[in-house]
Amino acid sequence: MIELDNIAKIYRMGKVEVPALRGIDLTIKQGEMVAIIGASGSGKSTLMNIIGFLDKPTTGKYMLEGVDVSQLNDNKLAELRNKKVGFVFQTFNLLPRASALSNVELPLLYSNGGQRHKRSLEALERVGLGERATHKPTELSGGEQQRVAIARALVNNPSLILADEPTGNLDSASTTEIIRIFCQLHQEGITVILVTHEMDVATQTQRIIRLLDGKVISDEKVTHNDKTIRKRKDIGNVGN
Amino acid sequence: MKLIDSVVIAIRSLFANKLRSSLTMLGIIIGVGSVITLMSVARGAEATIASAYEELGTDVLSIMPINPEVEGGFSMSPAYAAPSLTMEDARALEHVRGVDNIVPINENFITVTAGSEAKSGLLHGATPTYMDVMKYSVASGQFFTDHHVAQRANVVVLGSLVAEDLFGDDDAVGEQVKLKKQRFTVVGVLEPKGGAMFGVSFDDVVIVPITTYQARLFPQQTATGQDAVASISFQITDEENREAITEEVESVLRRRHNLKGDDKDDFAVVSQEQVMEIVGQVTGVFSIVLGAIASISLLVGSIGIMNIMLVSVTERTREIGIRKAVGAKRRDILMQFLIEAATMGFAGGGIGITGGWLLAWAISQVDIGGFKLASAVSIDIIILAFSVSLFIGLASGLYPAMRAARLNPIDALHYQ
Numbered sequence: 001m002i003e004l005d006n007i008a009k010i011y012r013m014g015k016v017e018v019p020a021l022r023g024i025d026l027t028i029k030q031g032e033m034v035a036i037i038g039a040s041g042s043g044k045s046t047l048m049n050i051i052g053f054l055d056k057p058t059t060g061k062y063m064l065e066g067v068d069v070s071q072l073n074d075n076k077l078a079e080l081r082n083k084k085v086g087f088v089f090q091t092f093n094l095l096p097r098a099s100a101l102s103n104v105e106l107p108l109l110y111s112n113g114g115q116r117h118k119r120s121l122e123a124l125e126r127v128g129l130g131e132r133a134t135h136k137p138t139e140l141s142g143g144e145q146q147r148v149a150i151a152r153a154l155v156n157n158p159s160l161i162l163a164d165e166p167t168g169n170l171d172s173a174s175t176t177e178i179i180r181i182f183c184q185l186h187q188e189g190i191t192v193i194l195v196t197h198e199m200d201v202a203t204q205t206q207r208i209i210r211l212l213d214g215k216v217i218s219d220e221k222v223t224h225n226d227k228t229i230r231k232r233k234d235i236g237n238v239g240n
Numbered sequence: 241m242k243l244i245d246s247v248v249i250a251i252r253s254l255f256a257n258k259l260r261s262s263l264t265m266l267g268i269i270i271g272v273g274s275v276i277t278l279m280s281v282a283r284g285a286e287a288t289i290a291s292a293y294e295e296l297g298t299d300v301l302s303i304m305p306i307n308p309e310v311e312g313g314f315s316m317s318p319a320y321a322a323p324s325l326t327m328e329d330a331r332a333l334e335h336v337r338g339v340d341n342i343v344p345i346n347e348n349f350i351t352v353t354a355g356s357e358a359k360s361g362l363l364h365g366a367t368p369t370y371m372d373v374m375k376y377s378v379a380s381g382q383f384f385t386d387h388h389v390a391q392r393a394n395v396v397v398l399g400s401l402v403a404e405d406l407f408g409d410d411d412a413v414g415e416q417v418k419l420k421k422q423r424f425t426v427v428g429v430l431e432p433k434g435g436a437m438f439g440v441s442f443d444d445v446v447i448v449p450i451t452t453y454q455a456r457l458f459p460q461q462t463a464t465g466q467d468a469v470a471s472i473s474f475q476i477t478d479e480e481n482r483e484a485i486t487e488e489v490e491s492v493l494r495r496r497h498n499l500k501g502d503d504k505d506d507f508a509v510v511s512q513e514q515v516m517e518i519v520g521q522v523t524g525v526f527s528i529v530l531g532a533i534a535s536i537s538l539l540v541g542s543i544g545i546m547n548i549m550l551v552s553v554t555e556r557t558r559e560i561g562i563r564k565a566v567g568a569k570r571r572d573i574l575m576q577f578l579i580e581a582a583t584m585g586f587a588g589g590g591i592g593i594t595g596g597w598l599l600a601w602a603i604s605q606v607d608i609g610g611f612k613l614a615s616a617v618s619i620d621i622i623i624l625a626f627s628v629s630l631f632i633g634l635a636s637g638l639y640p641a642m643r644a645a646r647l648n649p650i651d652a653l654h655y656q
Contacts, residue, residue: 054565054649075569082567093562093653097256110241110567152566 001030001159001191002051007060009046009214020046022214023060028193030159033186035202036195038211044195045164047211051193052085052162053077065159082111086153090165092145094137100124100148101133107156123151127181143174150181160191167201179204241572250580257552261584264548267541268588268632269595272625274537276596278530279621281603284614286523290516299479300373301486301511303329303472303493308504323460323468324497324506327450330472332492338478338485343369344469346453346460352398352446354406354417361402361444363419365453373473381413381428388427389449392456396424399445400432420457424448541588542632549581549640560644561652570645577641578634585633589626596625 009021021043028034038044049055050062053069056077062070069080081087086107094103104120113119124130127147137145146166153161163182167175179201186192194205202208203222210218254261307320330344346365351358364370371383384395396417403412403426412426433442448457454467462468476485486509493507510518553560560573600615 049650054653075571078564078567078569081565087565089653093558093565095559095562106563107566109245110563110569110572112242156567 001032001065002026002028003061003063004051005061005063007047007050007057007062009043009050009055010058020214021050021057024214024216026209026216026219028191031186031189031191032207033182033192033205034194034207034209035205036193036209036211037197037199037202039197041213042211043214044211046214048162048164048193048195051160052087053080078110082107083156084158084160086150086156086158086161088146088149088153088161088163088166090168092137092142092149092169094145094148094152096137099134099136100129100140100151103137103148104152104155106152111156113156120151120155123155124148126154127151141174142170143177146170146174146178147181150178154185158190160193161185162193162195164195165197166194167196167198175201241568241575243575246572246575246579247583249576250583253552253556253580254583260548264544265584265588265591267544268538268585268629269541269592271534271538271541272589272592272629273596273599275531275534275628276593276617276621276625277599277603277615278534279527280596280600280615280617282523282527282530283618283621284600284604284616286520287616288614289519289523294512296373296375296512298512299476300473301476301489301509302515303474303489303507303509304470305506306508308506322506323462323470325469325472326462326466327469328466329493329496330469332496333472333474333489336485336488336492338476338481339474339489340477341369341373341475342472343367343373343474344450344472345370346450346458346468346470348458350419350446350457352396352402352406352417352419354415357406359402359405359444361399361446362440363453363457364445364447365450365457366447367450370447373475376433377431378428379431380411381426383428384447384449389451391449392451393449394422394424394452394456395427395449397428397430397447398426399430399441399443401441401443402446403429419446419448422456538628538632542585542636545581545584545633546636546640549577549637550643552580553577553640553644556644557647557652557655560647561649561655564647564649565653573647574641574645577644578637581637581641582630582633585629585631585636586626588633589629592629593622593625 004024004026007021007024007026008019011018011020024043024047036044036047046055050057053072054077056072057070060070061068064080064084069076072080087093094100095106098106101117101120101124104123105116108116108119121130121133124133127150129144129147129151132140132144137148140148146169150161150166161182166182167178170178175198182192182194183204192205194201196202206222208218208220208222209216303325305321305324307322310320325344327344330342333339333342343366348363349360350363351360353359367389368383368385371377378397379400381397383397384393387393388395396419398406398412398417406412406417407415412429415426417424417426430443430445450469451467454460460468474489476482478485489509490505494503494505497506499505560568563573563576597617600617604615
């Protein structure tokens, strides 16, 4: 589904060029659940932004479902973000003044989709928040806010969910609940990519891609064994 | 994204910041309000003047002093034109064929008192012919006579409103009034006539013999030291030969004023239509000046909208980032902020028009010492004001909206 071929991203800070990604080759298949881990500054967020069409690679080729999307214009990228991807952020990024339902409706507003109300309510029910549709983000707990964000990511039926440190601001109970929802979405056939530095979270996926200084340094399948080991022993965080 | 959705979002966000939105709109409200008020009052003044002259009839011509060096309507303004007409000029015209009912008139505003009552009105110094030319008739008593004029008598004829305000239902004839602290005897009261000029009702008039006016009330001399006359009105009895008669009047006056060959006239003979044109010119300049002042407040208002929109874009950077992340295109963000600014312009314009209209109406109701300013709100002013305020909203919202639309989604999302 996703094929990255020698993707590089260089930021320009005045006259200095700062490479964030230095040649990433990566293939992620439809329906996979993948964790991208690495220390801060390793380029994992940049990689996620490129995969999610928030940013364009400086060089390299990005094929999505067999189509080259490396150098599309802003409008095309906005359309892809709207239709193909659902984002979940560490800081939730909900509109504070809008109700949970209005927040979930947002992507449908920009895709001119019909039945906004009904579809948004269904998405909220999928994350178990059907009863809290009229609440504003300030009236919800962190875990609930993140579930609203997941409902928003789901509402336009994307083939890909991208989550950037989705559990970074949550307590352990909420973390468990959020991960459970991601696993469930994965089982429903949606491709899920999690960026995290919590090993506990990463081991819940099928595959762990480790980045260092803008390069992939390891790409391993998670064995059943890993999961049980991680559950038994608290190894702690990778990275910082 | 559908337009209706953009409008809903824009209105919601304006309501979320009620105080800020209303203060921002205030600039437009004041600007549009003052445009409406000023233009209505200027239009109203023009309309009443026009109706006043129509009533006098087309056979009445007036002679006024002009400044030969000044072009256009302002040449007649007392600020530029030195007094050049005299009683002798008026008398000399009696010999011109086709000219009748000659009346020299001096005028000024004055306050008339009777006991503890006081009333402001328009004072005319004139001769008995005044009544015929100005189309008044006497309700009680009589108009003053040529004898009164010759004697410089302290007699006065009151307009119906003046008499009513000072003496109520009592007959004013024979009573004493004071003008500039001098005692005058009321010899007559006029029938109500209706109509007004410059907001002064034609029934708010006070008439004294012109000789008394010149000697005791507002003395003014010409360059040659004679008593000045502000204007001379007359009727043409032979409408067919209007041009020839006008020329004859002009040549009589040129001779009397010792003007030779290429000397320019120091007076002008004008018909009521010409007076109306001149008044139109003057009020036109008046409206342009007032309009310019009001436009400045509109400009200030639009700067206010732009300023607030820029603040709003900065403040909502994160919101813009979220919207972009879920698929908002540049155009969607542009529309959202543009509609927000346009809504402020439109709503401000609407409130401004209503307020300006009410103010114009209130002004026309206020009695400023006997004078009322008429006002006329017309649909073209309203349409103009609406389009201007909408345009201002759009124009001042464009730059902030473009800035919002151009934001990079990643930077916007991480903005604190």
